[in-house]
Amino acid sequence: LVPAYAPGQPLDVEVVLEREGDAPVSAVAVVDSLPPGWTFEGIKGGTAPPIKPAAGTKGNLSFIFIEVPEFPIKFTYTVKPAEDSTGEQAIRGKVAYRSENSPLEGTEVVTAIPQQ
Helix, strand or coil, X not given: CCCCECCXXXXXXXXXXXXXXXXXXXXXEEXXXXXXXXXXXXXXXXXXXXXXXCCCCECEEEEEECXXXXXXXXXXXXXXXXXCCCCCEEEEEEEEXXXXXXXXXXXXXXXXXXXX
């Protein structure tokens, strides 16, 4: 269930990364693209990535684990929707990882977020 957003009010986004296969993973990156005008506020909980966007970042957010924690990897971050956001919005996310010295990229996931 995806929570609805209210313009200008904080919204929590949960990221869950599950492992497929058994090849060793030496680094993981998550890149989420926010809707226009939405702002990253910070990490709220879970396994916080050591490399993360600065508060106030808009557009693309990069979360990077150089040392990969145990799967599943879960963390929650908070965004602030733009004051003038209307209608359904979407956050697009993609995962990239390094396995046995080969960089690999997952398919894009689009999460639709309804307005309250």
